[in-house]
Amino acid sequence: MNALLGLPLALPLLGAALTIVFRSSSVQRAISFVSLLGALGASIGVLVHLAIEDDIVVSRLGGWPAAVSITLVGDRLSALMLVIAGALLVIVLAFAIGQRAADERSPFYHPAYLVLAAGIGQAFLSGDLFNLFVAFELLLMASYVLLTLEGTDAQVRSGTTYVVLNVVESMVLLTAVGLVFAATGTVSMAELPERLAELPDGVQTGLHLLLLVAFGIKAAVFPLFFWLPDAYPTAPSSVTAVFAGLLTKVGIYCMIRVETLLFPGQGSTLLLWIAGLTMLIGVFGAVSHVEMKRILSFHIVSQIGYMVMGIGIGTELALAATVFYLVHHIPVKASLFLVQGLVERETGSTALDDVGGLARRSGPLAVLFLVPALSLAGLPPFSGFLAKFGLARAGFDAGQHVVVVAALLASLFTLVSMTKIWMAMFWGDPYPDVAEGRVGVLRHHPLMSSTTALVIVGTVAVALVAGPLFDYCTGAAAQLIDPGIYRAAVLGS
Amino acid sequence: MLVLVLLHAVVAAVVLSATRLRGTVAAALGIAVFAATAVTAALQGIGSDVPATQSWDWVPDLGLQLTTRLDGFAVVMVLLVSVIGAIVLAYSASYFEPGPTRVRFTGLFIAFAGAMTGLVAAADLFTMFVFWELTSVCSFLLIGLNDRSASARNAALRALLVTGAGGLCLLAAVILLQVAVGTTDLAELGSRSPAGAMVTTAAVLALTGAFTKSAQFPFHFWLPGAMAAPTPVSAYLHSATMVKAGIVLMARLAPVFGDLAVWRWLVVVCGGTTMVLGGLRAMRQTDAKLLLAHSTVSQLGFLTILVGLGIPGATYAGVAHLVAHAVFKAGLFLGVGAIDHATGTRDIRRFSGLGREMPQLAVMMGLAAASMAGVIPLLGFATKEKALVALLDADAGAATVVALVAVIGGSVLSTAYSMRLMRGLFATDHRVIDPEHVHHAPGGWLVVPVGLFTVASLLGGLLADAVGGWLQAPARSLDGVEHSSLHLWPGLNLALGISLAIVAVGAVIGWRVPDEVAASPVRVSGEQIFQRLFDGLLTGSKRITVVTQSGSLLAYLAVVMAIVAGVLVAAIVTDPLAGFDELTWSDGWMQLVVAAFAVVFAAAVIAVRERFVAALLIGGVGFACAVLFALYGAPDLALTQILVETLTIVVFLLVLRQMPRGFDAPPAWAPRVVRVVISAGVGITVAAFAVMVSAARTAPSVGETYAELSLPEAGGKNIVNVILVDFRGFDTLGEITVLGTAALGVTNLVRMARRRRRTASDAATAAAVAEAELS
């Protein structure tokens, strides 16, 4: 079991090395699939183990004692994240190949994609704060390359915003990690809670907030999110799908760790304020903009607010709901960007004014959009509804009525902006003009459409198996809420 | 019932995905499903004392389960939904032209019926909410069926947003009840008689949800707009079924919350206003379908008062009138649809002599309208009569008085507009200059359903005693009280007198009031409020977005850095100047000198205006830092720093040699003072916090363990190097991967730039060649 824990990072890295050496695109594809599937298989193995045993798997790298080595820690949360991320990475890779966009144009698509995968895996598993910083750098550097892969003028411009902001984020994170070490003499996340708790209040506050700022930039919370809607829309949809689905979630994941492990406390009013503002201001942006990718990008921000809300409430139920929200949101958000890719391929545009009547043109495409869109807006019986229900329930349980009201309003506004896309692009006179009933993209790009459909089936499956899944999430929350469990598992009790 | 709901969904999906399916086959499939549902409901529900229950544990941890329970009321509602659904579906097969629209309609219609079946059979509030939202979505798609029409699209949006907002209120109510009472099961709620501020809030929220769905004032405006939908949709969704969802909800909750003053007054005031206002609006419509729509609003107000009050007799009358209304209103809608189909218009000012051209339709619709007007011996009379009796008998709180006044006023109006509708459609009116005539007689399938509904209204009235007997169980299942039955002839009493007076006065008004007077504008509308809110959302969010999303990287950076300084200030003020007492001046004069160099170089970097110089200066900063490292006891660090710094300068020079020598000065993003304040803030706070942190160390560093293990376990004397390749080799692995990836990124950017330049020059050449050939 412990050996399995290393594979989700090692295999993609190995694959990355090989894809740099071998530049034939068919070989690269084979390598990518094999390594990502291997990583996914290992993650599933860990998940199954944890679902049955309910413990924490620890791997001490280099075989050194726990206090010395970097550890990989697989608890229920990280295993779940690994599996979902792994599955999404495989599917989106297939989509990208079907799209014949990015990987054909640059031999560096596959290496960068695999490095991204490794970085994401490492971020979920690392039990060492400095190593977490390194994981961030891995996934960030890979994301810089992916975002500027085609090197168009637009990509370079928005890439600049993205890169500079994230570089600054890295600096803040590095400062925070360095200062944490300076104050405690360790960067092991198992040892930190105890040592951090002994520090004077001021130092604790400063370190805590610095970490939150760093992860907040990555997660794109108010008022640190501004870069995201400018940066994401220029990449190919397959790249944006992964970014939207996974990168911000890494930030959320780290915020969960900060709030439950490093600075455990039951909830935080500050985070609730941030959550409310993030939800609303994000969705306001979505309501204002008139381009599909932009609208979807603003929704990323808005949805992040919900997860921050769960962290801010901080009860076990709230954490379970947050984890469930992560599980729901990753495939839903990714699938919307994939659908956007299909729309763009079908019509050549994603501006709301340029496209119309898609529902007449291609009913299945309309369904592919409608399901995740309604899920995102939180309508039953889709997964988004359950996720929001869980959070709202946790909020009322904890007496945090104001933020729940904000959340419900935000979901109404989400519905507004989703119908905006629907009414402009899917209803109305078919435009650009083509005969009714022509199903272009779905027929001619079976790989793109089937992978998109697969992700959407996944989102529906999340709703169907919500019972056992939420049960697992509750178990994950139980592990999170007591840092002693983590500590005991890593250091040995 | 859950299984049957699922069956609806499956059939709907099949119909929607089988694009080549013939419309009649699709309709037949749907009718089969409806029939199965109706039969099942009848078999399971009628005559059995223990209601059939079906349940699926969805998310046990959140207490979420889908449960249906076929009690008496549920059976009646399920029968209404599926029987009317089957008739309307049969009607629609003739109404629509063959083609994809018909199939799409059929699929969505079946899906909607499934959701509605689930809603009316729901045993707990959560289940009801789930199906509630599903009906909203289906109705959105059905209203927008003719999506090329802007008014249809916008009407669909309105309906969705208003009912969606109401749905959120209901959701909040569900959760509040879950938290406060611990259950959302309707029967359980009734038996626990909950109370408290949270429960009251939940009650008001649930009521608000019901009002949006059932088009109660001030949320009534979406319903007439929804008439942009094809007539079968209107007949089914917007009169017989979906709009009754709110009534169902109120009927279920009234026994629980009916005693709350706020509930009772909301029901009476909103229901009464809706009833009267809807009637007034109906009086000034010229489109027959819109007239019916407003009459539906009015009748919904009536039903709201009856079932919402939670008074035993009124509840019974409400259930009965609900059935009566569904039957006569569906018939009227389908009749108007048939006329529309035959003549191409619904404007009642343009008909003259239609009664002679379509006598059967005139008779049938006349009977249905009479039921609506409350004329004996039709079902509508019996139910209205019962309602008046109940309200008169109720203990005379102020609320019941208001309710009575509103019901009487509204009933007068409903007789009046019934009359107006019939006169407009069928009477011979010589003022009409160029009346519309029947272009092609409506097919049998457009007329027979109208007949069915008419017969039901008539028989229901004639057999009122028997029908009323059947409806006793449903009403009992709501409030657990025994009710007296309906009567065709109630005997001479006050209620009968009022009833007759209503019909008389209403008939006179309806016959007498000319169109011009009826069309006089009366404008009190929730619509403007909605419009203002919606526009406010758009403009407000744009304003906010323009401020937050300036699109300027520098603004974003400024915000981030200011926040960094801000959080550090928050930390520092809790313990100002902590750790400063432990500061020493320096570790020796060398360090002091080199530090001074570093400071001077750094300051020079921001002062110089030439790229090369700046690059060299930053190299100077790097070298100074390297020396500082060496002095601190870190030769590895110094060596690497020097090598990396050299390389950095090389890369800088490689890039900068292609750019202009000096920085041109683009317009500054913000006044210098802002930038200086932020920068100084960051510098000072970071340094001060660093002092604070370095003095706070409580435990020894892990480095001591490394030092012990380094030689014996890892076989190396240079601890730093052992850490890098051994203890923390994983960091190194990550670090070199980052480095390699960055190199790939650099070379990719350069390649892409070249490729773009090449394609651009190719394009330019091609253009030049083409131009040369042309000339």
Next chain:
Amino acid sequence: MNASLVVVIAVLFGTGTYLLLQRTLTRIVLGVGLLGNGVNVLILATSSRAGDVPLVGRDDTTDSVPQALILTAIVIGFAITAFLLALAWRNWTIDGDDAVEDDVEDRRVAKARQRVVTDVPDHEDVTP
């Protein structure tokens, strides 16, 4: 900790931030470079005291861990700088200028007049 390094930290962070808030991308890269050096000095100065080289067998050595961390940070910093410089170069090839432009779509939205999305006729009185 000693005051001379505190001053170095303050100056490096201050000047680095100042350069970040410029329109010229090259200067932003310079700012990142200064910040990077500032962070490295900060880590070393706050988490260890000056001492002898950390080799096995020596006494009074300085802490080895911050050095290892900084080594990693230096390399990553170089990777970032190299990529940023390539990006600056690529920016310059677009229009012979390496100034950071504002986002096009954001400005478009800011300028666009509020479009009336709901151009609905009033259903209360109009025949559809």
Next chain:
Amino acid sequence: MIGRRSTILDQVDRMLFPLIVAVAIYVTFRGHNAPGGGFAGGLITGAAFVLRFLSGGALRVRRSVVTHPTTLIGIGLFVAVATAVSPLFVGDALLESTIWIPDVPLVGEVKLVSSTFFDIGVYLLVVGVILTVIVALGADPLHAELMGDGSEEVEP
């Protein structure tokens, strides 16, 4: 290139290049006990290529290695990762270091520490990175356009 091509630099390059590389390899392998290691070694080798670049331009740098510079990155990364992963196959943790002492004919016993392979990987990767960056950013734009872009990697 910066300035005109200089014969003196040319000569210096010819003489110093092998020397620097030799020093670099020495630094790489002594790192476990003294300052140095694969990283420093790679950087020093990189410095030799910088020198070559100064004397002969990007093209000459490109020609002095047989493979794509990026391939070198891949190989280096592969060696490092493979070293890290290999303990998994014998049931140890990732990156666990092992010592082999194979008996090589004629030479006798050779002590091979797995971290040595790790260092070799690091060395190769760092050299590859420096080469890549120099070749990409160092290419003379004018030269690239006139001569069909010698530094452009050739697609397989």
